[in-house]
Amino acid sequence: MARNRPCGVCGKWFYPNARQGERQHTCGLAACKKEWHRRACAKWHDRNPGYDQHTRLVTRLVKDDPPEQRGRQPDPLNLIDWAIAKDEVGLKVAVLVEETGKVLLQVARDAIPA
Numbered sequence: 001m002a003r004n005r006p007c008g009v010c011g012k013w014f015y016p017n018a019r020q021g022e023r024q025h026t027c028g029l030a031a032c033k034k035e036w037h038r039r040a041c042a043k044w045h046d047r048n049p050g051y052d053q054h055t056r057l058v059t060r061l062v063k064d065d066p067p068e069q070r071g072r073q074p075d076p077l078n079l080i081d082w083a084i085a086k087d088e089v090g091l092k093v094a095v096l097v098e099e100t101g102k103v104l105l106q107v108a109r110d111a112i113p114a
């Protein structure tokens with residue numbers, strides 16, 4: 001059983017819950033748990049810089065409702081909003097990526113026997 005210890009936020013001594021043991025770092029007050037969580041999130045974001053930027057960009061780039069193509073497989077390149085991609089990375093890089101995608105798509109389609 002874990003021994004009593006000071007809260008990692010307020011410093012008040014507490015007995016950790018038997019199920020949590022060594023993993024419990026706060027006294028259990030909602031304010032202390034919230035502050036501990038806030039600090040843990042801040043540390044995580046320090047270790048993973050750019051994660052939020054990446055997630056927001058991916059969310060903006062991938063279209064929610066790609067255009068319908070009757071009777072055909074949807075074109076995967078239509079899943080990307082190329083106007084936003086162009087704004088984010090510049091025209092040259094966006095065109096390079098889009099054209100590379102087209103070549104890879106054609107290679108993939110050619111590899112599948114009719």
Ligand SMILES: [Zn+2]
Pocket residue numbers: 007008009010011012026027028029032
């Ligand atoms: Zn506390």
